Amino acid sequence: MPNRSNERLEQRLLKVISKEVRGKRAACLRGFLKTLSWLFSVIVQVRLLLYRHRIIRANTLGCQVISVGNVTVGGTGKTPIVETFARSLQQKGRKVAILSRGYKSRKTPLWEKLLKKEKQLPRVVSDGERLLLNSDLAGDEPYMLASNLPDVVVLVDKDRVKSGKYAIKHFGCDTLVLDDGFQYLKLQHRLDIVLVDYTNPFGYDRVLPRGLLREPMRNLKRAGFIFITKCPPEGAPELKAKLRELNQHAEISECRHSSKYLENLYTREQTGLDFLQGKKVAAVSGIAVPESFENGVRKLGAEIVHSAQYADHHRYTQQEIIETINQAVEAGAELIVTTEKDAVRFPLLDRCDLPVIFLRVEIEMLSGSDAFHDWIDRICFK
Template identity: 90%
Template sequence: MPNQSHERLEQRLLKVISKQTRGKGAACLRGFLKVLSWIFGIVVQIRLFLYKHRIIRANTLGCQVISVGNVTVGGTGKTPIVETFARSLQQKGRKVAILSRGYKSRKTPLWEKILKKEKQLPRVVSDGKRLLLNSDLAGDEPYMLASNLPNVVVLVDKDRVKSGKYAIRKFGCDTLVLDDGFQYLKLQQRFDIVLVDYTNPFGYNRVLPRGLLREPKRNLKRAGFIFIT
């Protein structure tokens, strides 16, 4: 039920920001969301500035890192592209790990995190030989990737620096593919691939929450390659 309520709320908000819902109430809400978008956009650009000028230090893992992401919320077909790149790299002799944050996977309860003294390790969906987690624990997309790529390591953790180090140390990986990694600035020296949905490429041309952009579209200049999906 909570998921259904959340989805209904998302659909209502989408109708408001796309102007499908009209009236004074919807117009006032769009005005309020516009103010929030202005604030959000400033925060995003400040964060980029801090990383760009090394006020906040990013990490280097000493291996090839490829990020596949987008500039809008919602699906743009990232998973098939991640799968294609990972398979191609693996077939060329690379030891590949896919690093996912595990969207819609089961979260570890707070009490469990507090009680555990040791630092929690990334969840290993696949060790490159066999599936180790089901879709509830891994998340639908990491599970699908692990199922389709039997020779590729698939890890789930919000901290992609931690999971990247683990992939290198535990499995000897020399190539990391970040699923949904364009906004993940903690890892530097990587190649960014960005997917753009041709039906609504720039999310109503406004950043969240007035539009669907995660960051201003001018930031696409960070990308090394752009796919239209």
């Protein structure tokens, strides 16, 4: 079970970083990680300087390039933002391709790469007409995006220059959306959209590996649009003010993830959110912040009698799901609730003793909606 061992190690390390685990050994480890963070920060800043002074030149592909990304690792709720942005562009007449690196998708074995003389082509998750790969080959987010955006091309490749050229040549795309692209500097960006998680905006104030920051927060000045995600209904005025100090020109939108409906994983039947009212449920998730998902389930009126939490992007086995179902039944659960992202990783079962449903979630903008649509028009018509 190397996969589960790695997940447990990641979870343990996160507890050390967040100071949930204390003691001399944890303090020593944090001190060591702090040194590594300093080195990592220097490397990041040198790389940025090389691109800024054009010592390393970014590629241009003759089309609109928009990146959507984070300054922290972990779940900021990026996929619904990418979906909203790509759909808005497509509805305005743009031919859109989403370019993903396919994090945690199945990798091509090294021996196969060595045997193949020709250059590997990007994986086509969707050609803008039909879904061509499963979630194992595509990765969770690309598969979800392709499922929810049938008219948008979705490609997976670490080399986004290569996949961008492929999208333009083979599908006639004129707009490229880089999923998790804020740190991808090999392509020139027309607009950088950055997501900041309201629940942990500054990644414990440290760069990796001592904290969760991919780069120092001062680099947020590169962003042209900032979304504060997972906001409470009243918004986030204090955080918004802090972000304004870091970036004086970007539009800042407060938003939250809004549940729209429930869908049965196996029958595809859709029901209203009130279906959960008064139900005893088992919550199953393999996402970065499972607490936000479970809190959302409780707000819909359900009682969580069993919780199964796995690491982000966890690949479920049949045995794990069968065990979870058995535990849920013993706890008195009437059904299993999971996230849309987890649903694409659930294995097919010959028999399931409980209904498995997932929450369909979309972005609700609490502020900045007009600025968002202004940017869409600017990209499409200017």
